[in-house]
Amino acid sequence: MKEKMKAAIYKEFGGAEKIEVTTVDVPEVKEGEVLVRVKAAGVNPVDAAVREGYLKDFLPYEFPVIPGWDVAGVIEERGFSARRFEVGDAVYAYARRPVVQHGTFAEYIIIPESYLAAKPENISFEEAAGIPLVGLTAYQSLFDAGKLQQGQTVLILGASGGVGSLGIQLAKNAGATVIGVASEKNHAFMKELGADHTIDYKTRNVGDATKEIAPDGVDLIFDCASGETLQQSLSALKPSAKLVSILNQGQNLDKSIDFQYVFVEPNSSQLDKLRKYAEAGKLKVHVSNTYNLEQTAEALNQIQTQHTKGKIVIVP
Template structure:
């Protein structure tokens, strides 16, 4: 099978397309013929060695954890799926090596759900990591109907899902973004504010009593400090970065594979309550270009590789 690999820690310049043996399919797993693979900043951060202190990494490394495709083979004791099922998932194993930037990938059934029937392959591949991060952050923050929620980086891959999920729950959402993305946020149901100096004052102009919950999908000091300044309770602040957020009593989230959560996201998509904005699609062979685009931090929505 064709796959994108790194032979050692490196950057986009070190990615190569090679032929590799088909993955083995363990009990509780299925083999997926990949149609599309989502690109996330963690992919190139992992490749650069940023996660080496906390995660085992093997080489040659196939990057990627987001996948959408068709079940080609079913492993022992894997009754959840059958050959021909269209699935999507967050295929993050206990160590990083055999990722989704490939024609075939094996994944445990706990990482997968049926693909949203109304979504294209590219759209489905853009959901798992970002959508699960948003959904699990919202659950951790205890967001319910009637809450006012502040979402940082609301126009990004995670943030745009967070906005829509919170709105679907009946919450009022205030989202931070650059001015060029304000109309986009309005289309998702959020009230936009520009980030930068004076952010807390701009949010208070919309919500004088502060917010009920804050979701930090940036990890910057400004986002963390503003979240705690505006939220009524520290335990209703959730951040994707550690350090200061944890010190102040908030939650730090590292997304987990979860089949039930993926099924819920698929239901939201098929019900028309969550749209998937794919900013750019590129063929597998152009994974390096996809990483360069991702590293700019200026994409709206998702970047996806087609296989």
Template sequence: MRAVAYSRFGGPEVLEVVDLPVPKVGADSVLIRVQATSVNPVDRVIREGHLDGLMDTVFPVVPGWDVAGVVERLGLDTPELAVGDEVIGYVRKDAVIGGTAAELVSAPVRTLARKPASLSWEEAAGLPLAGLTAYQSLRRLGVTSGDTVLIHNATGGVGSFAVQIAKAFGARVIGTASPARHDYVRGLGGEPVPYGDGMVHAVRALAPQGVDVVLDLIGGGVVATTPDVATSAVRLGSVADAAVAEHGGTYLWVRPDSGDLAELGRLADSGALRVEVARVFPLEETAAAHELSASGHVQGKVVIRVG
């Protein structure tokens, strides 16, 4: 099968199109013919070797944890699915092995859910990792109807989902963004405020009593501003800054969860959640897709079309 892989850590230049054996299918897994995958910031982190101390790495590494595709073969214990089912998944395994930038991928059923009927293959591929990060973070912070939520980096891949999901939970959402992207935040249902020195004043102008929840998706020490914009009972979380614990908050991570993924699909099919695709690349241009994702100058998801 065709795949993109790398045999050493490094920049996008280590990525190359190769021919690899068809993956074996475990008892609780299925083989998926990949239609599309997407690029996430963690792909660069893994490719540069920064997770090598946390997860075993098996070269050659096929990058990618997001998938949208069709079930082609079943494992011995996979009653949840049938051959021909259209699925999406956050296919993170216990080691860095068998990624999704390939024609075929073996995926545990615990990482999969039915593809939302309303989404294209490219849109569906952009949903799993970023969508789950947003959904699980907001759930862990206890966001509910009536809360006012401040989301730092509201136009990023996770942030754009977080704004929409928090709105679906019944919350009011304020989101930091560059001025050029304020209309985009409004289109998602949020109230935009600028980054930087004017942020605290702008948030207080919108929420004089302070916000109830702060979700940091950008890092850079922004969690330190929380006392200036929040109530004394604020719920604070960050996916980008482990130092959040020093400010009384929670460092958030994401895990595969088929139930949560199915709920994201339901939100998409109900019209409450849309997926913004910034650009679609063919498999052969995966290195360029990684470069664009790492540039920080992209609004929405960077997707790789495989099928």
């Protein structure tokens, strides 16, 4: 049994200066849980938002907090009745628990095995660690909430980042036409991922540019950017269309819009689907940078820029 591990922690909410990298106890592996050796941990904007305390009224927490909700790693130990995986199996997970406390920016994490799915075999641990949170977000937004169908057109706002870059691919796999919105420097990247059309929010009114491409409007707007970009895009919604946002919870939106806010939930069955797409070569993760545990604060500063291309990952 592993008793100590290196982890990034914070003992109070605040900025990057609150992060320390230290040695902490590894909790005991309980019934239904496994000990996973973290090979890579994806970094998400929410990790910085939680550290700043923005979600403290919404998600219970216990200090010290180890940040990080994405993991790809190897099963090292199994608790009583945890028998879905063998010791040594490679797995990945969106590891958000009901209480914010034990995250993935550490050498190990203990987690109920129900959160885990087998890691896609054909991609690296770094790439796999970039899938769970953003892949599930894109999946739950496009299909569970957005009901995206083959032949429909989807406009993705903020399409070159973590969620959007997987969203483009999932929408294409479903047979949709994809219009991706990001700055000009990321247009070739969005096209490589499968976007049929791209729009630069810095130089165009997003609604006008969308209507030049799809004169009747789009069937779904998947909003991963919000703000002015979202407001501009609304003029391109077909009358029967849906708007799904992962940022806006209904503020400044006309009540007549068929709108849904999504907050991503762990779902290992959907991770299995994402694994199959990855193994079929239909879901790729662009890891634009990797950091070690000591660079956790730096990684969180980068993700807070809101201009990360693809994913960034911590390798403990």
